[in-house]
Amino acid sequence: MRVSTASETGSERVGTMREGKLDQKHLLFGEDGSPNNYDLNMGYTGGGGWRTPRHRHDFDQIRYVISGRLPYSETDFLEEGWVGYFPESVHYGPQERAEGLRTLVLQAGGASGNGYLSVAQREAVNAELNKTGEFKKGLYHYTDANGVPQTVDGSQAIFERATGRKLEFATPRYTDVIAMNPQAYDWAQQGDAGVSEKWLGSFTERNLRIGFLRLDAGAVYQAGQHPSIEILFQLNGKVSAGGEKYGPETGYEFLANEGPVPVEAIEPTEFFRAVLHTF
Template sequence: MDVVVARDVATQAQDKGTDSSLRPGGVLRQMLFHDNAPDGLSFKFFRSQYLPGDKAFTSPRHHHAFQQLRWTESGEINYGPGQYIRAREMAYFPRGAYYGPQVKDTGVGLLLQLGFHGEHQYGGVWANVREEAIKRLKEKGTFAEGVFVDTDPDTGERRERDSGQALYEEQYAALTGNKFVVPEEGYDSPILLHPQAFDYYEAAPGVEVKHLGSFFDHPGPHADIRLSVVRLSPGGTYHFGPERGQIAWTTDPGLRVEDSTYPELTYLYSPRDEKAEISAEGTVEIFVVEFPRLD
């Protein structure tokens, strides 16, 4: 199991759209975990502080081929007109579901993006083609305020696309020779969850669990992403099984992993095919995400 603490993770400022995100804003970000797993899963998990004024993160209405989970640590974070994820709430963003336009100018939160086989493109082979893909896009069109504008080669008409989507399409074509396609949405829109409204049940002595939801964006008996909250008390032990990769985090001090005790804002990654267990000094609440698997 990999463990990181927020205070030990370097913070980087997004450079107002001039970096590879191609979106405006000056978000302060901490990369917590990322992986390209043997089963084809690619993900990144990071913590962001959103800033007001000309440093606000903005994007047009758009959608993705990958899945997202967003959780707000403090304040409230916008994801569409009149739509906010408030403190200790989360929202699940399904594949293909449109959202936005969004203006993120306040709040601190976590963002998990995940996909399989090119749905999510981060690190690894994608890092090798990113800058060249951006260069080719700039030769064909322009980036402005999170939008890429070029001429549609089939119709000859002016075309506007979300800048992130345009980059994904260019990278995917460069590596595979195929057209990148965002699937039709199975869920109509992002799903906002209020974890505080769910009740715990006792799963074992010192272990209480809330199951928040299970969402299928892929076919298969194990293809769902599972969201839970676990509350540990002294004497309780929670087990991370080998069947799925898992991400977890807590805002409480006292989480124990092996022989170490961790402070508030601790984050965990248990890869697939590995086992781990956690316990607590005092009472600790942990949010747990179980990754889908396609086999």
């Protein structure tokens, strides 16, 4: 089990690849080179908002709206409390995020097994690219070896400089972002007394799972009993785990079949939950 709290995590300004101000707190990271490499972070949109062009990624993204309203196209939004699954290779945007938006974001390798380029790798390359070109409105502008001006998506430019290979996308498994309203789902008893779960969906042949977990006061959840990495993000309440006590905005990682690891609720508590693809 690994645990990280937002209150003890510093905030970082996202680089110049996109337009606007976005601060992030990176709670947990996976393992570079693993198909299940991931980044769990909290994002806050600063003054002037945050803008991206229509684009896509070669990895999965899951977003939970903590407060505000998250646009994922010119006409589509995730409302506060909603969850969105942004599958690899699926286009979304443009985005015009308003100041004050707070989101939880889980970026992870998709079902294709192409993995996920870590934040540290991307930021290092971002700095390099700024020496040879310029990021404007989510696009990277540069002049090639023949003196011809070129423009590519910012994330593509970073990927190709970091890996030394052309960015290729897996055939999309879905046609659009999947927007989910958790309030429309019912809680179901998990099996142990006082433990309830709300699964929003299972995706791809590799069984990515997204949902919520609820514990009554005194209830114990036995975590880490899945065939892949289990991620919890504490939304409220107070729990005891590994001999320590934790409150809201705490992230937990449990490796595949690491459990059972007991997480005991000191008071009623809810978590956002995801189980990553099984490879």
